[in-house]
Amino acid sequence: MPQTLLITGPGGAGRTIVAAATALAAARGGRRVSLLSAEDPLRGAPAPAGLRLARIDSGEEFRTELAALQDRGAAFIGMLGGRPLGAEEITELPGAEQFSLLRALRREATAPGTDLVVVDMPPLHQALTTLALPAQLRRYLSRLLPAERQAARALRPVLAQLAGVPQPAQWLYEAAARWDEELAAVQAVVEAPSTAVRLVAEPGPAADAALRTGLLGLALHELRVHDLVANRLVPRDSADPWVAGIAAAQRAFLDDRERAVPVVGAAHLGRDPWGPDDLDPLVRADGMDPAPGGGDGTAWSVEDRLAADGILVWAVPLPRARKDELDLVRRGDELLLAVGPYRRIVPLPSALRRCTVSGAALDDGVLRVRFTPDPQLWPRAR
Structure with missing residues (x-):
């Protein structure tokens, strides 16, 4: 492509x-x-x-x-x-x-x-x-x-x-x-x-x-x-x-x-x-011919903090976001996130579907949503 x-x-x-x-x-x-x-x-x-x-x-x-x-x-x-x-x-x-x-x-x-x-x-x-x-x-x-x-x-x-x-x-x-x-x-x-x-x-x-x-x-x-x-x-x-x-x-x-x-x-x-x-x-302006590649990504990532804190964290980069313009709702196996005039509904990764949302915080342009494993759904350690 x-x-x-x-x-x-x-x-x-x-x-x-x-x-x-x-x-x-x-x-x-x-x-x-x-x-x-x-x-x-x-x-x-x-x-x-x-x-x-x-x-x-x-x-x-x-x-x-x-x-x-x-x-x-x-x-x-x-x-x-x-x-x-x-x-x-x-x-x-x-x-x-x-x-x-x-x-x-x-x-x-x-x-x-x-x-x-x-x-x-x-x-x-x-x-x-x-x-x-x-x-x-x-x-x-x-x-x-x-x-x-x-x-x-x-x-x-x-x-x-x-x-x-x-x-x-x-x-x-x-x-x-x-x-x-x-x-x-x-x-x-x-x-x-x-x-x-x-x-x-x-x-x-x-x-x-x-x-x-x-x-x-x-x-x-x-x-x-x-x-x-x-x-x-x-x-x-x-x-x-x-x-x-x-x-x-x-x-x-x-x-x-x-x-x-x-x-x-x-x-x-x-x-x-x-x-x-x-x-x-x-x-002829310097940089007008675009360098090959797709630029900087803003992919969401799941941080594993189970050993230290007993939680998983979904990190969502949102540069220069303000708390008053954020809205976050868990609905079944989906996350509904609104930022200002924009909304997105995304399916939860499989590990997070077996968790409950236990909090969220916006820090330095990254929204971190905390998930706590549901004992009824999470595999028990043997």
């Missing part, structure tokens, strides 16, 4: 421009690059050697998918007296952009002959909700259909003979199986060690708040951060007091960020770049 770099950040930070500069820098370095975007990042200019542009057309993909769904369910629709929609009647619905992006991401990341896939993602919050979709939807499918699926399989032949048409259960479960397979493939790309996020921000107080929340969301979903592109940096040695003040504020922002994530500096061009030639200063 090629290296995949997901470009996102606060709105208006220049994500598309940085995505184009990233792809051009890697192509000039000799890598075979695919640049995936819903826009035209090169502004109509032809792509140079080594770079292939892949467009996301959510409207066309939605019409194609709905037409295919109608064809598969034609017998059921006819049985209900319905009439299929014509191609000219189908208009894109909210949410189609997310699914179109995910399908395109899977397609590009599994295509042969590519070394790097650069993805121009939506703004940070929307990008996070999109990347979390495959795992969330697969959980919904597994919860809603498992028991009924077995019964439906046994009844399908009888029901089909009685009615003479494929039954709704058969159509539903076959569709669910296809969805689960497609979602699993996308989830594999998102969670691959070769996939990481390149953040883009224009240094300043607003960006600081957005990035703090975004980094929490990335950590919650265990998404790797490759680096941060600090975009539109002004000269530090300017004689203009106003520019010098901005430069000082940007420097303070970077000093704080560099302790948490590698930073790539991109100078302010004084205008919006237009085409590959205008992008050249950004392309």
